[in-house]
Amino acid sequence: MSEEIPADTAKNMAVQLINEDKEFSQGLPVYFNNCLGGRDIDQNYHVISVFGSQSSGKSTLLNLLFNTNFDTMDAHEKRQQTTKGIWLSHTQAVNTNRGVRSDPGSDIFILDVEGSDGAERGEDQDFERKAALFAIAVSEVMIINLWEQQIGLYQGNNMGLLKTVFEVNLSLFGKNSKRSDASSHSQKHKMLLLFVIRDHIGVTPLESLSSTLTSELENIWKDLSKPASCQDSTIYDFFDLKFVGLSHKILRADKFLEDVKNLGDNFSNKENNDEYLFKPEFHHMLPLDGWSMYSENCWDQIENNKDLDLPTQQILVARFKTDEIMNETLTKYFENYDSNIKPLILENNKDALIEMLVSIKVQSTGMYDDLASRYTKQIYLENRIKLLSKINDKFQETIELFIQGTSTELIDSLKKSLSTNDDETSSFNEILIEISKDITTRFHEFISNFKEKDLINEESIAELNAKFTKFLNKKQNELRAIQVKSIISQFKKNMNFAIKDNVISYLANPSDDVWDRVMSFFKRSMDELLIKFETTSDNSMKTYDFQVGFTPELNDTIYKRLRYIAWYLLNVTVHDYLKEDAVIGILREKFENSFRYDENDTPILWKDENQIDNAFKIAKEQALNIFGVLCIAKTTDNTEIIPDVRVEDVEVEDDLGIYHLERFAHIINEIQKEKILRQFRRQINLSVLDAKRSMITTTTHIPIWVYALIVVLGWNEFMMILRNPLLITLLLLGVVGAYFVNKFDLWGPVLNVVNSAIGETRSTIKDKLRTFVLEEGELNQSNRKQAPDEYEMNDFKKEQEEEEEEKVIDEKKDINE
Numbered sequence: 001m002s003e004e005i006p007a008d009t010a011k012n013m014a015v016q017l018i019n020e021d022k023e024f025s026q027g028l029p030v031y032f033n034n035c036l037g038g039r040d041i042d043q044n045y046h047v048i049s050v051f052g053s054q055s056s057g058k059s060t061l062l063n064l065l066f067n068t069n070f071d072t073m074d075a076h077e078k079r080q081q082t083t084k085g086i087w088l089s090h091t092q093a094v095n096t097n098r099g100v101r102s103d104p105g106s107d108i109f110i111l112d113v114e115g116s117d118g119a120e121r122g123e124d125q126d127f128e129r130k131a132a133l134f135a136i137a138v139s140e141v142m143i144i145n146l147w148e149q150q151i152g153l154y155q156g157n158n159m160g161l162l163k164t165v166f167e168v169n170l171s172l173f174g175k176n177s178k179r180s181d182a183s184s185h186s187q188k189h190k191m192l193l194l195f196v197i198r199d200h201i202g203v204t205p206l207e208s209l210s211s212t213l214t215s216e217l218e219n220i221w222k223d224l225s226k227p228a229s230c231q232d233s234t235i236y237d238f239f240d241l242k243f244v245g246l247s248h249k250i251l252r253a254d255k256f257l258e259d260v261k262n263l264g265d266n267f268s269n270k271e272n273n274d275e276y277l278f279k280p281e282f283h284h285m286l287p288l289d290g291w292s293m294y295s296e297n298c299w300d301q302i303e304n305n306k307d308l309d310l311p312t313q314q315i316l317v318a319r320f321k322t323d324e325i326m327n328e329t330l331t332k333y334f335e336n337y338d339s340n341i342k343p344l345i346l347e348n349n350k351d352a353l354i355e356m357l358v359s360i361k362v363q364s365t366g367m368y369d370d371l372a373s374r375y376t377k378q379i380y381l382e383n384r385i386k387l388l389s390k391i392n393d394k395f396q397e398t399i400e401l402f403i404q405g406t407s408t409e410l411i412d413s414l415k416k417s418l419s420t421n422d423d424e425t426s427s428f429n430e431i432l433i434e435i436s437k438d439i440t441t442r443f444h445e446f447i448s449n450f451k452e453k454d455l456i457n458e459e460s461i462a463e464l465n466a467k468f469t470k471f472l473n474k475k476q477n478e479l480r481a482i483q484v485k486s487i488i489s490q491f492k493k494n495m496n497f498a499i500k501d502n503v504i505s506y507l508a509n510p511s512d513d514v515w516d517r518v519m520s521f522f523k524r525s526m527d528e529l530l531i532k533f534e535t536t537s538d539n540s541m542k543t544y545d546f547q548v549g550f551t552p553e554l555n556d557t558i559y560k561r562l563r564y565i566a567w568y569l570l571n572v573t574v575h576d577y578l579k580e581d582a583v584i585g586i587l588r589e590k591f592e593n594s595f596r597y598d599e600n601d602t603p604i605l606w607k608d609e610n611q612i613d614n615a616f617k618i619a620k621e622q623a624l625n626i627f628g629v630l631c632i633a634k635t636t637d638n639t640e641i642i643p644d645v646r647v648e649d650v651e652v653e654d655d656l657g658i659y660h661l662e663r664f665a666h667i668i669n670e671i672q673k674e675k676i677l678r679q680f681r682r683q684i685n686l687s688v689l690d691a692k693r694s695m696i697t698t699t700t701h702i703p704i705w706v707y708a709l710i711v712v713l714g715w716n717e718f719m720m721i722l723r724n725p726l727l728i729t730l731l732l733l734g735v736v737g738a739y740f741v742n743k744f745d746l747w748g749p750v751l752n753v754v755n756s757a758i759g760e761t762r763s764t765i766k767d768k769l770r771t772f773v774l775e776e777g778e779l780n781q782s783n784r785k786q787a788p789d790e791y792e793m794n795d796f797k798k799e800q801e802e803e804e805e806e807k808v809i810d811e812k813k814d815i816n817e
């Protein structure tokens, strides 16, 4: 009959979906691809399966009806089984009264199932049962092929086949009829059982055959052992029944062909609603690419005798496929994501970044929606959320990176804004808070740009905000710490200047109340430096606020620290200054001031030793009194000075180190005391000695009687000089010369001239003597042997000469000096 098909319509080749060994073909995707030519037909396809006894003309009918190419038996050769396993063929060409229809969207897949009751399988009904289960699981319409003469007669095999179909159907759908979690579609799923009565000669009308068959089917249904959940169900809850009669293919070939075309009309004419066989409720609602996986899974479950749960299978397929689509989408749109995004982050180009992210999101969700929305809605939506979450995660990373860069910039600008802010009316903390507020607003504006485009979720915003706040707080604390450091160092500098300048001057010239003066100066200086931070607390106690936004406790710690620094500086200054030598110097000064000078600072001229001794006693007492004051720091009311701040209060661990201020008052220890006193005594003893000596020098003079004696004894000599004109002239010349030399301070050159003249004279005399001695020696050497005594004499002379020379040099030195 294939000659009835127009020659230009290519025959559709079939593929063995499940072979005789019950193995599922792995070539299905390739087959689909070949016969569809890459078309995406989504859910616009139908699946028909055909059941019936072996050699009942199934393949022949399918080939005629759908222009397929299933193997058929050649009756002239042998009556045997031709279809083995389950074959699948695709067609778009349905043979109808309007010709071969190839309507768009009418892709049909036909499963030609191995005939039942085949002699080849003997009593093994396992395959028949599994094939029925499979056909029901995957197809919309099941054609049941029957010879007319089989109807009404009890044909065990035919009835057996129908019984099998009903049973497996119940096993698939019966248990789900009360399941609340099963998809609504699966619960409503129905299948069309299309009974095709072959060799219908027309003696018995089709209606009569139909009712016979219907009552037979109802009887079989009634006798089935049904699950508890479908005890009251009828055959029509699960199946639609249709009956078609086909004339005898050989005896009434034309009528047979006409009947086939009529049947073809019902498979292709969508307009004819009543007769159209593909009803939506028969469809499994799976896209074709999912169907191949679904059918394989079903066969796998059936073949391995597992409980075939179709809704679960459909969900599994949907899950697998939507996962696959989601991953494909992510791969497609995020493969080069990092390299595309990086430059925009580096450029800090917010607008371009937002534009790119929006475009990626729209395109990727679009792709997913197109491909995945065809699968179970619930799974599609579940995975859509997953996809969005993955996209968001990726975006969050990017946006976080981008925003982190911006927030770093913003926060870095904080320090700059703070240093350039010249508002002198506000405190440091007020300015800091004001600028921080401004930065936070800018940060929120920035985030809202991403939020407007739905690129960032609330969770991420909260996270970013938290990070920003943390970061800002950290920076604020850093800036506060810097400010505190600056306050401390400024205080330290000023305090140091004040202490160094004044305290040393107090100590250098100490009085009995030196420590009162030191302490009152110390307190005054500290108050002056801290007055700008002073506040008054509720109980009108003095408290301090360093205007950096610290708690009262922290402010108190800073205050204690400043006090500690002040005390430390005072301690260092006092202890460094009052070293042994300095103290001796101070005592000596004190002593000297009292001993040597009167109240008008005029040096005292000693008259007698008693005066010296008294003055010495008083001065020494005064000095020792001051020494007592310097040894230990006490106020005049005899209270030892103890710093009012303890190391542990400030817990400093800075360059100041830990210093035991408790020892502040103890300036000079016992050993030092002894040493100082010893030195001091020695020095003042010398002073008193000097004083006494100076008194002797001034009082020791030549007695008058000595002058009288000189006049008496030297009278003649004076007279001789006065009477001799030469001598008097020489004397006058000498006196005048001496006067001028003295007046012009020429004693030096005169002495030099005299010295050099003496030196010259001496060397001339020595040369003369040496020459004379050498000549004498040479004469004596030639005539006689020189006696050892003479040698000794020579040596002696030499020594004498050398001594003389040395004397001359010494004299020269003395003169020069």
Ligand SMILES: Nc1nc2c(ncn2[C@@H]2O[C@H](COP(=O)(O)OP(=O)(O)OP(=O)(O)O)[C@@H](O)[C@H]2O)c(=O)[nH]1
Pocket: 053, 054, 055, 056, 057, 058, 059, 060, 061, 071, 072, 073, 074, 075, 076, 080, 081, 082, 083, 084, 114, 115, 198, 199, 247, 248, 249, 250
């Ligand atoms: N009498 C009659 N013979 C038919 C009809 N259709 C097909 N045949 C013949 O029946 C024989 C078997 O036909 P197939 O189409 O191979 O039968 P089948 O059911 O596919 O056989 P298996 O695949 O082996 O189960 C062939 O010789 C056909 O020519 C029909 O309508 N009436």
